[in-house]
Amino acid sequence: MFGQFANAFLGRLSWHAFPQDAITRGGASAIVFGGFAIVALITLTHRWKWLWKEWLTSQDPKRIGVMYIIVSVVMLLRGLGDVALMRAQQATSAGNSHGILDANHFQQIFSAHGTIMIFFVAMGFLFGLINLVLPLQLGARDVAFPFLNATSFWLFFGGMALINLSLVIGDFSAAGWLAYPPLSELKFSPTTGVDYWIWSLEISGVGSLLSGINFLVTILKMRAPGMTLMKMPMFAWSVMGSMTLVAFAFPILTVTLTLLALDRTIGTHFFTAGGGGNAMMYVNLIWAWGHPEVYILILPAFGIFSEVVPTFSRKPLFGYASMVWAIWAIVVLSFTVWLHHFFTMGAGADVNAFFGIMTAVIAVPTGVKIFNWLFTMYRGRIRFATPMLWFMGFTVMFTIGGVAGVLMSVPAIDYQVHNSLFLVAHFHMMIISGVLFGYFAGLSYWFPKIFGFRLHEGLGKLAFWCWSIGFMLAFTPLYILGLMGATRRLDHYDASLGWQPLFIVAGIGVIFVLLGVGAQVLQLVLSIWQRDQRRDLTGDPWGGRTLEWSVPSPAPEYNFTTLPVVTARDQFWVDKRAGKTVEARYEDILLPKNTGMGLVIGVFAFLVGFGMIWHMYWLAVVALLGIMISVVVRACDNEPEHILRATEVEKMDNALRRRKQYV
Amino acid sequence: MSEVTTLDMPRIEAQATEKTVLGFWVYLMTDCVLFASLFAVYAVLHGNTFGGPGGRELFKLPYVLVETMALLTSSFTCGLAMIAAQKRDRSQVLLWLGVTFLLGLTFLGLELSEFHHMVLDGNGWRRSGFLSSYFTLVGTHGLHITFGLIWMAVIGIFIVRRGLTDGTLKRLTLLSLFWHFLDIVWIFIFTIVYLFGSLNI
Numbered sequence: 001m002f003g004q005f006a007n008a009f010l011g012r013l014s015w016h017a018f019p020q021d022a023i024t025r026g027g028a029s030a031i032v033f034g035g036f037a038i039v040a041l042i043t044l045t046h047r048w049k050w051l052w053k054e055w056l057t058s059q060d061p062k063r064i065g066v067m068y069i070i071v072s073v074v075m076l077l078r079g080l081g082d083v084a085l086m087r088a089q090q091a092t093s094a095g096n097s098h099g100i101l102d103a104n105h106f107q108q109i110f111s112a113h114g115t116i117m118i119f120f121v122a123m124g125f126l127f128g129l130i131n132l133v134l135p136l137q138l139g140a141r142d143v144a145f146p147f148l149n150a151t152s153f154w155l156f157f158g159g160m161a162l163i164n165l166s167l168v169i170g171d172f173s174a175a176g177w178l179a180y181p182p183l184s185e186l187k188f189s190p191t192t193g194v195d196y197w198i199w200s201l202e203i204s205g206v207g208s209l210l211s212g213i214n215f216l217v218t219i220l221k222m223r224a225p226g227m228t229l230m231k232m233p234m235f236a237w238s239v240m241g242s243m244t245l246v247a248f249a250f251p252i253l254t255v256t257l258t259l260l261a262l263d264r265t266i267g268t269h270f271f272t273a274g275g276g277g278n279a280m281m282y283v284n285l286i287w288a289w290g291h292p293e294v295y296i297l298i299l300p301a302f303g304i305f306s307e308v309v310p311t312f313s314r315k316p317l318f319g320y321a322s323m324v325w326a327i328w329a330i331v332v333l334s335f336t337v338w339l340h341h342f343f344t345m346g347a348g349a350d351v352n353a354f355f356g357i358m359t360a361v362i363a364v365p366t367g368v369k370i371f372n373w374l375f376t377m378y379r380g381r382i383r384f385a386t387p388m389l390w391f392m393g394f395t396v397m398f399t400i401g402g403v404a405g406v407l408m409s410v411p412a413i414d415y416q417v418h419n420s421l422f423l424v425a426h427f428h429m430m431i432i433s434g435v436l437f438g439y440f441a442g443l444s445y446w447f448p449k450i451f452g453f454r455l456h457e458g459l460g461k462l463a464f465w466c467w468s469i470g471f472m473l474a475f476t477p478l479y480i481l482g483l484m485g486a487t488r489r490l491d492h493y494d495a496s497l498g499w500q501p502l503f504i505v506a507g508i509g510v511i512f513v514l515l516g517v518g519a520q521v522l523q524l525v526l527s528i529w530q531r532d533q534r535r536d537l538t539g540d541p542w543g544g545r546t547l548e549w550s551v552p553s554p555a556p557e558y559n560f561t562t563l564p565v566v567t568a569r570d571q572f573w574v575d576k577r578a579g580k581t582v583e584a585r586y587e588d589i590l591l592p593k594n595t596g597m598g599l600v601i602g603v604f605a606f607l608v609g610f611g612m613i614w615h616m617y618w619l620a621v622v623a624l625l626g627i628m629i630s631v632v633v634r635a636c637d638n639e640p641e642h643i644l645r646a647t648e649v650e651k652m653d654n655a656l657r658r659r660k661q662y663v
Numbered sequence: 664m665s666e667v668t669t670l671d672m673p674r675i676e677a678q679a680t681e682k683t684v685l686g687f688w689v690y691l692m693t694d695c696v697l698f699a700s701l702f703a704v705y706a707v708l709h710g711n712t713f714g715g716p717g718g719r720e721l722f723k724l725p726y727v728l729v730e731t732m733a734l735l736t737s738s739f740t741c742g743l744a745m746i747a748a749q750k751r752d753r754s755q756v757l758l759w760l761g762v763t764f765l766l767g768l769t770f771l772g773l774e775l776s777e778f779h780h781m782v783l784d785g786n787g788w789r790r791s792g793f794l795s796s797y798f799t800l801v802g803t804h805g806l807h808i809t810f811g812l813i814w815m816a817v818i819g820i821f822i823v824r825r826g827l828t829d830g831t832l833k834r835l836t837l838l839s840l841f842w843h844f845l846d847i848v849w850i851f852i853f854t855i856v857y858l859f860g861s862l863n864i
Contacts, residue, residue: 144682144686145682145683145686209693212693213686213689213690213693214686216689217682217685217686217689220685221678221681221682221685222682247689247692247693247696248693248696250693251693251694251696251697251700252696252697252700254697255697255700255701255704256700259704259799262788262795262799266788266789267788267789268788268789268795268798268799269711269713269789269791269792269795270704270708270792270795270796270799274713275713275789275791275792276708276711276712276713276791276792276793276795277708277711277792277795278707278708278711278792281704281707281708285700285703285704288700587669587670588668588669588670590670590675628813632817635817635834638830643668643670646669
């Protein structure tokens, strides 16, 4: 009787779900104690009310952006922890030595590494930066749907919470970051691991989709008066391309994950080995999302470079129109290359030839962009500030990685290096130097605008050099190893292969990367410590060109006292050159009221996921009802906005501008 | 907003409506991709009957035609509700919305009864890849219809309690877009799944 009740109530959750071995216990206690430490700190400093009022319920995209980036940075640290373990394993696990991890653990760690880095570092960082900058660049006060924006963040947060909970309760997927069936089917992965993977991505994926819709409408409907599309800053263009891809690609991810979940929970036969299922269909579906996803991440990074390079070269962007066309060429072509992830499927020569050619073709618009940036630098007055260094490191490494990619676009060559470390080296070179370096450049570039003080330049440069050196050290050996025949995801290899020295070099590379991260953490701490000396009093610390630099730093909640009128590209630069000063005029401003409803929806979504993972179906149903009721309650709110009076705006604006005269 | 302000509220509200409608269109397009993916899955798996029955044995076209007519008529009455809403005729709106709701409910009931019989005959989603994709594609449409009905009920209550305000009118517009969209998806399901299935194409 009790047993039946417990089964219905707790599903498959039991004491066995809690960690039993040393390494997992270490990770689990780090999470639990970390959580407790944060809660204790907030309680001791009496910051709960502040946290709730200023941050958790905030509808201000800049605040939401900061929260996204904080989560991403924490997740980056966790992803790097996984890297350190994997590199340590591969550097030591040759011949008779079996390293520090068993095979199952190793599999969980590389699965978690890929999943976390793409979904909870790169995606979070991406949406964070867009939230910080996009409305400011467009000359807008907000995004199109502020409440939806907050909800997206809390869905992202809910997914993140689930994936980390897998360390404490149950286990994580050991089926790789894309969980190919039939391995990811119930028969071969009976534990909760794959379910954690499915539901954390499903929830955060819905958040991403809603963000995509939101930012598309923001760009199409909320540009400042006079800002035609061809006068938009290039970052805004790149976001538009990226969000278009989100709108087209993320529904495919939602479907794919759902079908896998149905296979695992109600016994359908979509991807099973028997019963009329088709596992290769999964691989096609997931990459029909997965390849565009690569461009979703990298287009905005390209956009950031297109802002950074002109600013630090003191020249307008070379080839603006060709940049726009390159973005849209990439958007279209990115849906025609997915099969290059599995040329070895055996689709036949014609199909492989088509996708091989398209893959080589998509390198062309990317090349156009690289040349445009180089031509922008040509005869410019270049300042080697941290964002510019990230760009220059990117140019070198991205080109190397890109050439390796074009090499692999030839199916015959791909057959040789498929699933080898050569491939691993290639895509890390694209994603770290392209995406991550781009976002780092963006963060150091826009940091003063959001927080009102600059980051320490010296430590930023040190971080750049540590990352770059470490990165080359870590991945050059992998190219060689891949050509020598080392496949990816190896937890052990024979000593006679002679691979160990190269794996040790790669391990040393990771130590350099970790030093780089240490420099970044130190940079942040030191800059906050010295923030009074680092204040950006001009609002324009780099000699910027676009509208975000025309407002004081930190940018106020309402962004602009009066909406700017745009007549040219690089409007702020034109205004500065013409010596145009903004006369202070103040008007009433309509702003969204704070609401905790987004957070509530995020919590319910988390519970839906938790209920589905542990087969506590009553919980999933109750939480789903909770989401629906929350949406209806929100719809009943007749006055979701409040008016900021012109007099208050004047007071706030004066306070921001007066500081200039003090110092 | 009850406070006195220099803000041009009617203009701001018109802009907000414009943004919402565009955003909803974009959402519908993403939903279109969602259904397209499910159709693709069905196209891949529809021959994988794994020794079980195929569409020709399972589908009863006259039954599905009744189902289809119920849904198509509901789209028409939804349009009538919208016309009444433009004229700000509250009782007419409620009447046609009620008819739409009942027709939608009829459709859903017929679909569930069809599913029920198939499962009872041992032809549920576990039977084969074909049936998995059939139930998922058609069931996803049914799930959309269910959410549409809940939404319709909520808007009905809004209209009764608040009248035809700008806010409720905006929501009604979105709902009718959603409802027509589901109608179009159903036409594809009717053609590709049921008609082609009965011909064993």
